[in-house]
Structures are given as C-alpha cells and as structure tokens.
Amino acid sequence: MFSMIYLWLIGAVVLAGADILLGTIYLLIIAAAALAAFIFALIGAGILFQLLAFAVFAIAGCVYLSYRKRKNSVSTDADHLQHINDGHSVEVKEWKKNGKARVFYRGTVWDAKPEKGSPMVPGLWEIVGMSGNTLIIKLKQEK
Template sequence: MDNPTAWWILAGFFVAMELVSGTFYLLMLAVGAVAGALAAHAGLPMPWHWVAFTVVGGGAVIALYLTRRIFGKRTAADVRHDNLDLGATVDVSAWSADGVARVHYRGSDWSARLLRRGPLQTGPHRIAGQDGNVLLIEPLPAAQAAPSLDTNAQHNPG
C-alpha cells in the first residue's frame, strides 16, 4: 500500500470515529489526514506528510477548541430564550396528593409541579421551567393572571 492510500484510509477512519463520537475533533484530525494525503500525492518526503498532518489537523483542533471556548458559552438567558413556554400561564384546577397537577397547555394535558415548595393553590400559574415532560410552575397573584396560551381554546365573542 502506498503512502497516499494510507493517509486516505486514516482520514476515513477519523470520519467513521467522528460519526460515533459527535464532537467534531476527530473530523478536524481527518482534515489533517487529508492534508497528509495531499502532501503524499505531491511527492513530498514522508516527514512532510506528518508535518502537513500535524500542522493542519492540530491547527484545526486548536481552532475548534478556541472557537467553542469563546463563542460556545450559553448563558441562562440563552437557555430561557430557547424555551418559548417560559412565562406562559396555565390554570390549575386541582392538585393530586403527591403534589402534581394536570394542566391543559397547547392542546394537550401536561403534568405540572411547583417550582418551589409552598401551598398547593388552584388558579392561574406561570410556567417557570421544565423538567423533562413536567412543567415547573409558580402561582400568580390574581392581579397578574393572564389568559392561557392554549391553542385549542375557542374564542366566543359576546
């Protein structure tokens, strides 16, 4: 097997392993292996294949790391921005003995529980978070009660 073929096989191996890991770092090493293969195709001596692999692959890994470190940080505000349900209101009609309520929201029934410990009150509550399929809610004072964002609610004027 000649040198370019070995580099292409190494690049394919890195791509296959990247599909398993999903981190993009192995993909950067695959780019380095492609650089090594291109150096081999150019007829450069073997040490230059490794230099191309190291400089391109290592540089790509470092660039990815720095990019993720600088731009990859998500703040709590970013996470809240992604969850469009936060701040919506639901109406709790009853609580079960274990502190879970069933609320109708966006056309389906959801399990809900209080975000913080407190008395289990019926009436309007605000969605303050989500834990899997359970809405985390907090009671609203009567003056702040707003209509629910239920998409199946029918509007009957008059």
C-alpha cells in the same frame, strides 16, 4: 501494488467514520489533517513534510475549534444572565436623598438608581441594567 501514501487516505476515512459513530468534531479535524497529509503525499512531498502537514492541520483545527467553542458558550450564557432583568418595569414612588429609590420587583424590595441623565421623578421606570445588586433604571417613555 499498494502504495504507502494511501495509508493517509485510509486513516482519514476511518477517522471520519469514527466521528460519525461517536459524534465528536475533533475526530473530523484529525481526519481532515490526515487528508491534508495524503494530498502532500500525492504531490510527492517527503514523509517529513507529510507529518508536518498532518501536525499543523490537526493542531490548528483543534485550537480553532476550542477558541470558537469557548467564545460562543461563555458570551451567550454570561450575556443572558447579565441582562435577564432588562426591559422589565418597576414603579418608583419616591427618591431618597442619596439618589436611590426602593422599588418592589420580583417579590422583594430592591435598590434602584437612575441611568445617567435621567430625571429623578416618581413614576413608571424601565430596568436597563444592574450594578451589583442595584437596578439601573430609566424613565419609561409614554407611547
């Protein structure tokens, strides 16, 4: 005779199959939660504990996936855009009295200021960052 506890297993298999067809990871998490509820049913837990296990696993899995997705996408894109100019070279012909220089880079003239501790001498400099629309540069080491 068919036991009602196998409904959790059937639900898990159906959800996993739907995940394969649709390609969303959230259905797989819900399927894993249904599998956890099935395991609780096998060990003899009541329906309340089965539902509680299903809810806890489903919510925890979705929260974890959402956190992981947000962490990876934001930091990767933001870091790439923030440091897109790093490592490029610019030539400083002269320094102004305000501690900045005007350099030609990417087809236009930019303000540039030296990294802390860098001597303000003309020559070839390397971009190490940006502060607003001002390039932060350091003296390029000769090899």
